[in-house]
Amino acid sequence: MRLVMGMALAAVMAPGAAIASPLGEKLPDLLYAGTATAERDAYATACDEGDAEACFGVGLIDLILTAEGFSQALYRHGATAPDMPAAAMLLGIGEAQVAASGNPDPEPLTYDGLRQVLDDFVGGLDQAQQGFVLAAEFDDDFVLLIDPLRVRLDLNGDGTSSEGETLALLLRDAIELPQGKTKDGRTAPVDTTIGFDRADALWFAGYTQITAAPVDLLLAHDFSQFFDAALHRVFPRAGLPMQDFSKPRGTLMMDAESDGFIADMIAAIHTASFPVEDSARLAGVLERMRSVTALSRRNWEAILAETDDNRELVPSPAQTSLVPGMAVTQEIVDAWMETLDTVDQILAGDLLIPHWRFRQGFSLPAYFETATETDLIMLLTGQGALPFLRDGPVADEQSFVAGNRVFGDNWPNFIVWFN
Known part of the structure; x- marks a missing residue:
């Protein structure tokens, strides 16, 4: 579950903090404590009054809220990395790692429920983009210094952001975090503090659209058959139609678990034919992609x-x-x-x-x-x-x-x- 959360958050999470304005000065501590989201209204008010750093803070807070909402939904329904038994090694995928959800009592998930989760995720990304774009509209040379790996989030929806809910801990199983050496030769973490400025507000704005585009592409289609046939591999205890049959009664080629996995992958391929149900949304994906290149140009100009x-x-x-x-x-x-x-x-x-x-x-x-x-x-x-x-x-x-x-x-x- 930690890997799933980390990879999901890595797509949309990165640092930001301010040092010049009063709200900017307190933002790092709020982020490290996991309490920045409670201060959104204050940052939004200051943004409306022309504080570029506060606008950046609004964008960052909305991004955190979006990441938390998505992560909490995954946790609520018991999401896990799809288990790949012996068949994974046969197919050259690598060593099998069966990941268990951290939620001992996941809630049922329906197709419409998953669509709502994804729609909320896209809406949150678009909301965050607005703050970042506003921050870039001001002619302020602000710099916001923060270590992104220390930012805390409430990933499971228990109302607290614990020491175990930082990006560093979430990503440690997925990537090799940078390490340095002390003068006596011991391994030590490198300084991962980054200074974010007006140009990086545009960078963030672009990344919200990069992240939203594939989700919006999926939502433009009816993928209900794919949901029924394969997504019990991601939500193994959320009441999906094939939940109780991941491990078949008999075998075809290998062992029961491997045969079940292969069968589900074949079913996923067979159901990967998606009718378009929202043509305007599909066309909007192209506009998102065009906005990414436009924002990249503005980013480099800055x-x-x-x-x-x-x-x-x-x-x-x-x-x-x-x-x-x-x-x-x-x-x-x-x-x-x-x-x-x-x-x-x-x-x-x-x-x-x-x-x-x-x-x-x-x-x-x-x-x-x-x-x-x-x-x-x-x-x-x-x-x-x-x-x-x-x-x-x-x-x-x-x-x-x-x-x-x-x-x-x-x-x-x-x-x-x-x-």
Whole structure:
């Protein structure tokens, strides 16, 4: 359960604190104590009065509230990482780790109930974005210093944020947290304090949309059959239809648990055909994606205008990188901006996505604006892609030549870092 919570929160949680205004000065202590959410009204009032740091605080508090709400819903319904028994090793997934929910008495979960959880999550992300965008509208050179790994959250809804509910503890099973060395050679945690400023408000705003887009894509569809067939693997005691049959009575190929797991994965693939039930929401996903590139451009405009060098989340070529071995050069910035140009062409439909089966390219706007269903298997094999094929230039390696040359095999890290 700890890993599930940590990974979910990692998608939307990161640091922020202020040091100049009175509310900014108290924000770190509130975050470390897990009590910042109780002060939202005070920060919202100060934001309305023109305090950029308070607006950043509102965005951060709304982000925490969203993360807590999602985490508490997972806990309430007994979410766990899907268990992968012997079949996992056979399929090359790795060593099987059966994760148990920390909730001893999970509540039942319905399809409509899960949709509401996801809808609340998206709504919370959009609410948080508003605060971050407002903070960036002010011409204030604020810096908010905080160690994100010390921020506490109420993950299980018991009304308290304990020492065990920090991002550091949640992520320790998922990633290797940075460690340093003392003068006598002992291992010690490195300083993970980061200084957040106006540019980073735009970074946060972009990440809310990156996180919301795939959830909104799912919510635009009817995925009830998939829910019934497979999600008891995530919510094993929430009363889903196949809950009592994860371990079959007999065997087909291996052991009962492995056969049950394989059967559920086949069922998941078979039900991965989702009718579109909200075409406006589907089209809105494309707008979210376009807003991400627009916010990234604004983010870099603000980064390049900075004259300080205060523990930057994303540094300019003139600033110090906190990421070992990953200094940001002007060549990297130029390659990123060229990559954004290419992505914008794809999102506009001026550049098409290649499909292995066709000479024509796949138009993203055609899909998001006209699709009536999303059948993942038929899209991949070809027939489902036919309505969205168009004549025109198709993206290839040359379309991303600058990024390929500069980022190389490290491109996923730059995408996560730069947003």
